[in-house]
Amino acid sequence: MSNYCPDCGCKVYNGHCVNCHEETYIAQQNADNDEPCAMSKEFWDKVAKQQIEAHERRQGYLRS
């Protein structure tokens, strides 16, 4: 599995690019906080899309 995003070259953690999947990354950081902030519905919509995208990327990496 590549550690760098094929789209932008940023670091990738477990299929998540810190740039393309910024909301997912923020959500993970936030979940690690002692007192997580409330996020908007739009934010979680983006996170849900990015989860699917990251999953597809992981599948793609496995094939290549």
Ligand SMILES: [Zn+2]
């Ligand atoms: Zn990227």
